[in-house]
Amino acid sequence: MQFIEKMTYGRVVLGAGTLYGALNTLVRKQWIIPYGEEGDSRKKEYLITDIGKQKAEEELQRIEELWKLASTTMKEDRSE
Structure with a gap:
């Protein structure tokens, strides 16, 4: 904690x-x-565990995709 x-x-x-x-x-x-x-x-x-590492990697990829989407959206909003 x-x-x-x-x-x-x-x-x-x-x-x-x-x-x-x-x-x-x-x-x-x-x-x-x-x-x-x-x-x-x-x-x-x-x-x-190995499966835990795999799941952590999958979650990291999901978060990276969300970050990219948010970044793209913010850039588009600024250019309008």
């Missing part, structure tokens, strides 16, 4: 329920897997 808040300069603040719900979904889809020992540590770590 702290990492996301720091990396987004406070624009995104995740609650514990949101974060753990998302992690559980990613584990269920086998996009990530738990890493390390399951001791009493509150810190949980995960590794991205």
